[in-house]
Amino acid sequence: MHDTKDKLPEGAGAQPARRVRSLAALGEATTDLLIIGGGIVGAGIARDAALRGLRVGLVERSDFASGTSSRSSRLLHGGLRYLAQGRVGLVREASVEKTLLRRIAPHLVQPLGFIFPTYRGTDWPLWQLRIGVRVYDLLCSGHNFESSSTLSRTETLRRLPALEPNRLNGAVRYFDGLTHDARLVMDTLRAAAAAGAILLNYCEFVHAKRDGACWSCDVEDHLTGAQLHLTTRVLINATGPWGNRFPQSRVRLRLTKGIHCVLHRQRLPVPEAVVITEGRRILFIIPWGDRVIVGTTDTDYDGPPEAVRTEASDVAYVLQSVNRFFPGLAIGEADVLSSWAGLRPLLAKANGTPSDISRSHQIRLSQPGWLDVAGGKLTTYRLMAEQVVDRVLLELGRPRIPCSTAELPLLPPGTSVEFSGVQPPPLSEAAVRHFCTEEWAVHLEDVMLRRAGWEYGLANPASVARQVGAWMADALGWPPAVLADELEQYESAADHSLAAR
């Protein structure tokens, strides 16, 4: 995986002009706020703050969305299981956000039906789920994408013929949204840039010290090795799983790891998403084009966030759950095309199992001019950003400027969504050129894993990578040695692929 000590190789050509301009602009004048972290939370704050007229900078140590925000289950959801835990406020907040996101970014929110089969003698009785999905619909202010319903045993088996029939009672069917997490980040960043935010990937925030009413910050440009010196009035720590790594931060995190496996849909044919259970835990089988995404796990993690990987035991856990529900399909490790592993940056408030920990968020003024933002979900990123920018205005002593992100379309009118969306865009040179010139892609994996998701969505990703590499070489002026290096680094990256690809 391309990571922090990742300079452009000798002869890699000039830095893209846009990046050079951004570097100059950030060094030029004091920003109102400098956001550390280019995941969904940082991106959302950048857009909101720029729309409210603030001077905004954002630095990301690796690629945008390379942290948790490209490693989720990609669901925009209230979280049916949190309802079972009695967290009604949390479910309502996220439910409202999911419907709102569909309004402002319809190209990134695909309504998706979920079939939740229930069995006699388990933790999920049908009568309880019936009530649960009704309440779930109501919590979207009565505007869920479609109304939930109950399926008889016969109807459940008609829709899912390979489902284990023994002790099956029937199912409930409810609706949530499917998105593409990394695309949501990219489009939010495109909107932020259009509103005037200065955004830099492969730039690591290293250190800050208070200098009067400002912060004096050291940032390292990982593409050139240059050290940058920036000043800002407010610093926002939006680094997700890395959030407690700075001496100024006061967040306490509990990191839990979750993995997803990608399989051919032919091997696990589902007409829409399916919820399967492991005791009180739930896993999803999510259709995505001719693939299905299956996950996730939820286990405590205490290693360095950048080292998180899918282990064989994680895959075994996921496949065991699938095979309990679809025993006739005998899904094996060889069916797994690829996988990804991510870390939930949960607030370390409680003991209990990882699945019991709240997905709520926290915004904290930990030092004068230093805001930590932690926890939360992809689904609630817009709301988190709104609350953070409200605090920033207070900190800057500015009058309250109303937030507009709940109403404005995510992308400004006239912005192309040709190469965006929930499903992987078709492979094309035009798309690759767009990702390089308009979406800050500088390495092969930036396109394959995050801008397009072709690694997960297309057959023969290794040969797709060679084609994409050749197009990127053309767009970015890579000489042959750089292309060879990019391909080698991509092929050897172990975190996104398994042997079966």
Ligand SMILES: Cc1cc2nc3c(=O)[nH]c(=O)nc-3n(C[C@H](O)[C@H](O)[C@H](O)COP(=O)(O)OP(=O)(O)OC[C@H]3O[C@@H](n4cnc5c(N)ncnc54)[C@H](O)[C@@H]3O)c2cc1C
């Ligand atoms: C397995 C799994 C499944 C999930 N499924 C869902 C779901 O279906 N729906 C949902 O709503 N939520 C889901 N979530 C939660 C959601 O993905 C996260 O809450 C969200 O992506 C966190 O975003 P973030 O911006 O806080 O963190 P990140 O995306 O991790 O971004 C933080 C960024 O900070 C950067 N950074 C770190 N240190 C520095 C530094 N010194 N300088 C500059 N940059 C730095 C990192 O490189 C990283 O890119 C899931 C999470 C996991 C792990």
